[in-house]
Amino acid sequence: MLSLRGVRKAYSGVEVLHGIDFEAHGGEVVAIAGANGAGKSTLIKILCGAVARDAGTIAVDGREVALGSPAAAAALGIRTVHQELTLVPQLSVTENVLLGDLPKRGGLVDWPAAHERTRALLSRTGFTGVDPRTPAKRLSVARQQMVEIAKAMASEPRMLILDEPSAVLAGDDLDQLFALIRSLRADGVLVLYVSHRLDEVMEIADRITVIKDGLIAATSTPRETNEEEIVRQMAGRRLEQIYPDRREKPGRELLGTTGLTREGAFEEVSLSVCAGEVVGVFGLVGSGRTELAECLFAAAPHDAGEIRLAGRAVRLRSPKEAIAQGLAFVTEDRKGSGLVLDLSVRDNAALATLPRWRRHGLLDRKRQQAAIEDMNERLDVRPRTTSKPVKQLSGGNQQKVVLAKWLLSRPKVLILDEPTRGVDVAARVDLYREIDQLTRAGLGVLMISSDLTEVIGATDRVLVMHEGRLVADVPSAEADEELLLAHSIGVAA
Amino acid sequence: MIVQRLRDDRSLLINGSFVVAFVVLLIVAATTTDSFMTDDNITNLMKQSVTTGLLALGMLMVILTGGIDLSVGSVVALAGIMAAGLSADLPIPLAMAIGVAAGVACGFVNGMLVARFRLAPFVVTLAALTTIRGLAYVYSETPVTPTDIGFLWIGTESIGPFPVATLIVVAVFALAWVFLTRTGAGRAIIAIGGNREAVRLAGVNVPRHILVTYMISGFLAGLAGVILASRVGIAQPSVGVAFELNAIAACVIGGASLAGGRGSVLGTLGGVVLLALIDNLLTLYDVQSYWQQVLKGLIIVAVVLARRTEDER
Structure with missing residues (x-):
């Protein structure tokens, strides 16, 4: 469904992507892992139309696409939930979710229908307990993230990019998200899951692609690999020990x-x-x-x-x-x-x-x-x-x-x-x-x-x-x- | 290396298109008119920049914190008319100092309302604009003409080739540059406009710093009012209408962001001089004054547009 060939990108003369070849299919959950600066956020930005690539081709369903703007990406059914939240704080959850697409009746916004649709979307995503009429700014960061996800779902995406969702979601919320991802996969949606947290990646992904220094370093299934292996691929060296030995006697x-x-x-x-x-x-x-x-x-x-x-x-x-x-x-x-x-x-x-x-x-x-x-x-x-x-x-x-x-x-x-x-x-x-x-x-x-x-x-x-x-x-x-x-x-x- | 440092240093927000616009204007001015390069005209240009310069500098301080001060035009009128009126009974320096102090007081009230009571700067200073204008009329409904010739010194005299008022402006700009780039308070003011919460959590007294910016704006507006009254030789309660707009324009042309956190003293100076140049040139070309306003507006948009495209790169 999605295919990248030799995608390159440079910022002010410094190349950060050196030719990415990548392929993914509908009904698949692909995790993208990589250290900061490896180029994964640039790759995401190219896929969601936020920045233009310098070279290489991107094809969706075998047809080459330009992806010149976020609107172009959206028209192809590509939706992204960014790590930075993009909600309008003063507007209600409903307005945020249905921004630009509020149901109308007789030229006026049909509020009951709009709230109903938002409620349905929120429960489809598994996030109940958010009142669609609440202004976004009154929600916690985690709740706002859920609204972002509902917003992405509003347009029935064919490809959903989740950028570090677990940065704000934890515990039950994260489980809900995983349930949603699994149901999307069953519906044939392609999910790209970007995360630092390797335990999550191992749990949810069908394939794990590691980016290092602007290149695809490795692609494997969770069964073939383990966390240490991924860390080694990301870092290029084995991290002997992430946490220091602690043997301190506390003072006063x-x-x-x-x-x-x-x-x-x-x-x-x-x-x-x-x-x-x-x-x-x-x-x-x-x-x-x-x-x-x-x-x-x-x-x-x-x-x-x-x-x-x-x-x-x-x-x-x-x-x-x-x-x-x-x-x-x-x-x-x-x-x-x-x-x-x-x-x-x-x-x-x-x-x-x-x-x-x-x-x-x-x-x-x-x-x-x-x-x-x-x-x-x-x-x-x-x-x-x-x-x-x-x-x-x-x-x-x-x-x-x-x-x-x-x-x-x-x-x-x-x-x-x-x-x-x-x-x-x-x-x-x-x-x-x-x-x-x-x-x-x-x-x-x-x-x-x-x-x-x-x-x-x-x-x-x-x-x-x-x-x-x-x-x-x-x-x-x-x-x-x-x-x-x-x-x-x-x-x- | 030096170029890299200059580019990295956000205090120097003078960039390519701005310099180009500037040089082109200067060349056009010098080559197509006989009167531009004359001493009289240059002196005139410098004097005309005084009011906008002082107001823009005060405005810059406020804009850096993410605020705005719409009341400066009214403060110009109040400070001028108080200084002129009091000069009949008091020594001239004292009368002028009281005029300036009235400006500081206006800034203090604005600042308290914005910083401590968290009211919107636009609303507070809009209310101040009409209140202070009213106070100027309450003080004297009719123009006040100072009788002592000494009142005119600060606005009209020169030391060597330089008008006293211009020297004051240069000194104030230099001080402001040092303040913003080399003092803790100055860096804090810029940071507040960028991220108020981060600055508060870093242990900086945010309301106090905001208050200071409004007091600086009031002080400079008061100073501008006194100098203007001195230059014209008469203080009118109606003077200074819409002066705040020129001041804001100068800041914006100079690269300041109305959202706060961005802007520089040098850029603002450039904005002030550019505005004065445009006025001066259009007058020399004998452009009808209403067309002058139209052209000036368009030029401001053009400069800001060019600047934005460059900043985005």
Whole structure:
């Protein structure tokens, strides 16, 4: 059904796709894996008509197609659910899903029919519990992603591209998505599934295609291969060990809470993070974990309970005060609240420490530059040039810039919310190593994650949240994925 | 290497088509008219750029944060008429300082409403536009003519070949450039327009920085009003209508994004000079004033279009 021959693409003279040959058929689920910068997002952009290829042919049903615009791709039945959400926040779910195609009666929009159609689409995708009349902005990121998927389904696609759907969907939601993918496959739809998460890929895909350095490195079925093999193909080297060995003895408490409550988000949360300790927080989307992190960092107020820093009860009123007390917060939404995309790496890295670079009222750019270069060296941020706009960096390197920003503030406690979302395996290993190093020097880390292997592998202890409450506190060495998952959905014995 | 650095450095948003438009205009001006290159005309050009220049610079600060200040034209009138009126009883520098301070006060109120109460900048400053204009008329319904000749110094005198007012503008632009590129507050202001939440979470007091931009805009509008009254020798409550539009146009021509986060002092300076050049040329060519407005509008669209195509590459 879909066939690519010698597809090439260069950006400002640098070729990122060196001739991709690829074939896929209706009723097939093909996973596309590759490290950041391997060229998989460029390939997706070409397939959905967002960018034009420089050379090569693309054929759909044996007929060569131009794919000059997203509209041209849509006309061929190719729909894409992008990693970045594209909903209009003020509009209702219905308007978003049926954008440009609202049912009309007598020249006016037939709202009851529109909502009905949206409801049907949502239930076809398996995502119930979303009211079609809600404005998109009131939905959580996971719910918004579901609406995106329903929107793609609205036009009965023949080929569906899912770009990192599990970046925001977890647990039940992801199972729903997999059920939908299987039913699409049964209907003869071609599904291209792009993901970093190899366990998912192994579970859902009929074939796994690995892209490396702009070429197809390997294609295999899940039966023929395994996760280590894929990682090796993606990285070109065997990653001996993704997670560092942790054998730290925690010191005294750095950050603690008693009965911390924010109405509607979480209740009675009592936790403690000690020096040298990495504490994981696992929970499904909507379990209150992000809200908890925001309250700890004073980015949002809490309603009751106590926060302690180094044993003393504190009342922080703003992130500014939290930073002054040695807290740092890597948010889950890198683009929305982590980085100023138009600004340079330097400006972004310096943002949390602006007062420190002041000399005679002006920024001491030499000292600033030296400190940032040191940090970028240590974290292996690529490219090293600090004047590049941060939006030109890959996801993994962007995340390193966020981390650099916070490490420059010399934190005592680092709060990480989904630190490896959209980050390739190699950069993840770097991040875990860095965290390991920092905790050896006495830092305390609270790591929120919906990646089960990560939340067990990279931590010393895992807290599980379920509907706003802490329901379990398990040493990582004794934790297993099933147990955590059971706690998180409230079915553990 | 240097070129690469200049290209990477977003503080220099002067790009190809802009320079071309500029040079072409200059050559056309110098070769096709007798009067363009005369001292009188150049001096005139510099003086005419003063008001737009000061207003555009203040506007740039506000636009960088993602805001807008529509009230600057009215502030020009209020500051001018207060300075002229008070100069009858007070020493001239003090009277002028009070006029400028009135501008800062206007900016403070705008800034508080936008930053602390989170009202929309467009609405707040639109309301301020009419309120402050009304205050100017309340202060004096009729034009005020300062009697002391000293009042005219700042707007009309020159030091060497340069008008005092132009020197002030140059100094203010230099200070603004240093502020935006070399101070923490300046970098924070640009960052706020790019991603307010990221800046807040980085521990920057966002409302305070936004407040400062409106106060700078008020200050510069006040200064522009005082200098204008001084140059004309008379302060009118009706002066400055639609001045905010020229200021916004200069920023946009200079590469500023009305969504915030993008824009530069040098680009804005280029925008100011380009606008003044266009006005000046059309007058020299004796184009009827209504056609001047039409042409100016079209030229602005052309420049911004050319700029956008280039930025997208």
